[in-house]
Amino acid sequence: MSSSPAPVKPSSDIHRAWWKESSVYQIWPASFKDSNDDGIGDIPGIISKLDYIRDLGVDIVWLCPSYKSPQVDMGYDISDYYSIADEYGTVADVEKLIQGCHERGMKLLMDLVVNHTSDQHEWFKRSRSSKDSEFRDWYVWRPPRIDENGTRHPPNNWVSHFQGSAWEFDEPTGEYYLHLYATEQPDLNWESPAVRKAVHDIVRFWLDKGANGFRMDVINFISKDQAFPDAPEQDKDAVWQWGDRYYANGPRLHEYLQGIGNILKEYDTFSVGEMPFVKDTNEVLKAVRYDRNEINMIFNFEHVDIDHAPYGNKFKPGSWKLTDLKSFFERWQAFMYNNGGWNALYWENHDQPRSIDRYVNAPQELRPAAGKMLATVLALHSGSPFIYQGQEIGMGNVPIEWGMEEYKDIDCLNHWQGLLKEKPFDTEAQQISRQEYQKKSRDNARTPVQWSAEPNGGFTGPDVKPWMSVNPEYSRVNAADQVQDPNSLYHYWASVLKLRKAYLDNFVYGNYELVDRDNQEVYAYTRTYGTSKALVVANWTDRQLSWDTTAQKMGNVKVVLDTYESASAAQGRFSGCQWTLRPYEAVVTLLEE
Numbered sequence: 001m002s003s004s005p006a007p008v009k010p011s012s013d014i015h016r017a018w019w020k021e022s023s024v025y026q027i028w029p030a031s032f033k034d035s036n037d038d039g040i041g042d043i044p045g046i047i048s049k050l051d052y053i054r055d056l057g058v059d060i061v062w063l064c065p066s067y068k069s070p071q072v073d074m075g076y077d078i079s080d081y082y083s084i085a086d087e088y089g090t091v092a093d094v095e096k097l098i099q100g101c102h103e104r105g106m107k108l109l110m111d112l113v114v115n116h117t118s119d120q121h122e123w124f125k126r127s128r129s130s131k132d133s134e135f136r137d138w139y140v141w142r143p144p145r146i147d148e149n150g151t152r153h154p155p156n157n158w159v160s161h162f163q164g165s166a167w168e169f170d171e172p173t174g175e176y177y178l179h180l181y182a183t184e185q186p187d188l189n190w191e192s193p194a195v196r197k198a199v200h201d202i203v204r205f206w207l208d209k210g211a212n213g214f215r216m217d218v219i220n221f222i223s224k225d226q227a228f229p230d231a232p233e234q235d236k237d238a239v240w241q242w243g244d245r246y247y248a249n250g251p252r253l254h255e256y257l258q259g260i261g262n263i264l265k266e267y268d269t270f271s272v273g274e275m276p277f278v279k280d281t282n283e284v285l286k287a288v289r290y291d292r293n294e295i296n297m298i299f300n301f302e303h304v305d306i307d308h309a310p311y312g313n314k315f316k317p318g319s320w321k322l323t324d325l326k327s328f329f330e331r332w333q334a335f336m337y338n339n340g341g342w343n344a345l346y347w348e349n350h351d352q353p354r355s356i357d358r359y360v361n362a363p364q365e366l367r368p369a370a371g372k373m374l375a376t377v378l379a380l381h382s383g384s385p386f387i388y389q390g391q392e393i394g395m396g397n398v399p400i401e402w403g404m405e406e407y408k409d410i411d412c413l414n415h416w417q418g419l420l421k422e423k424p425f426d427t428e429a430q431q432i433s434r435q436e437y438q439k440k441s442r443d444n445a446r447t448p449v450q451w452s453a454e455p456n457g458g459f460t461g462p463d464v465k466p467w468m469s470v471n472p473e474y475s476r477v478n479a480a481d482q483v484q485d486p487n488s489l490y491h492y493w494a495s496v497l498k499l500r501k502a503y504l505d506n507f508v509y510g511n512y513e514l515v516d517r518d519n520q521e522v523y524a525y526t527r528t529y530g531t532s533k534a535l536v537v538a539n540w541t542d543r544q545l546s547w548d549t550t551a552q553k554m555g556n557v558k559v560v561l562d563t564y565e566s567a568s569a570a571q572g573r574f575s576g577c578q579w580t581l582r583p584y585e586a587v588v589t590l591l592e593e
């Protein structure tokens, strides 16, 4: 982040909004709940679990793409925005889902994937059919570059997010098309007014059905530098280079976002934008400041890229320290708060490994404690918390013993294929990659939800082969057990979300300040609104330790939540200059003058 933060605002200047006060539960339909025993999750399955979601205390359900799709990228390759994939159900099922959410006082957020479509979308089929097609300019087509030997090359050196060149040559018309993701995901050309109109129509269609807003997929990529220049070489070992500076937060982004924002405003709905590669904070602010009418909140990536190697090399080992994580949070917390923006808070989603394995390395018996600590730290930050399916029960990454045949995700599989091609005999490189897949592959988030200790974790029928294997931990980690157990992580999440609402001024509208910055074992911060100050302290280790409270002016301490016991039981333990924190313990207190 480049610019320095503005002075802290007085609390009275804070803009209030329902979506700031809300929390969100994310559903990835293929793996949520299968209602018809075909081994794939579906919308009726989601409807059957709406009470479970409501009881967690969330306000919004985010449904990942469920539209018609060849599923090359699990629905992020849409072939028809107006129908639902057969395996998930029908438009009528989505209408029932919307109604089911509304009846329970929750809203439904849809996924809007409009940087690209599937190559099976009618628009693309027509676009590629001829240079004269009226759909030709709906996508990004460019002629080849021909070198001095007469050899054909892509129009520039950009790398695709899923490996290789971001351009694909199309023989019949002799031009390349741009695909920032898979070859089967051609990028739409937002320069075309007809494309923008088509997107606006889709937005209205789902809002008219009662959807309450959109999560917008890589929405800051929709405006590209029309010169499509070569990217500077960053990674010397790579053939293709990241062209993000030419397509992330491009020249016409704000105009395009306002086009959608105007529609969302009419319906009093909201949006959350996925915005990778944001470096210029002014650009972020223009997209997300509450009075800009563009996006209400954004997902940024610094804290989830924390274990990647340089140059976006996710599948190479990277290392990090707690102070790195704290400093990412500190910057974004202060920046958004002081400038009228808003954070979407997340540890997990369908693209990230499980937080309990990424951010802590707890022994088996301490995993529930670690999950509670992560819940506390995340949800009491400034922003709207997002919980990804299974996170509320502490689901873990896939087992290290799993072979490559268990992995299904294009991101990971393309990397593996590339490696086998490039280094077929380098068993050490292959071994390292396998280890990194187990740590960071998107497959980690995509195993079916573990509903019970029954076969297949209750996700689908006992004799059905689910589309992706259930993580064998299901007998130990499952929703049925946790719903029964008042001390479970599931119920703890509900307590945190309840606390956030009970002290809305502090935890939603309060100013964030990091405490004890250099401590590598404890993450502590305050949330202050007027004269009311709340303090969150988390032990990030698997050991009991003593925290020196002199880092913070304390006054009277009132415990309002603790991960090990009730607030009243914990009260006696938190006074004086040294606080004893149990392994992964988090405690939330109010500090009274």
Ligand code: NOJ
Binding pocket: 073, 076, 077, 113, 181, 217, 218, 274, 350, 351
């Ligand atoms: C971001 C989505 O979260 C991810 O799952 C998808 O593969 C890419 N965008 C492309 O749509």
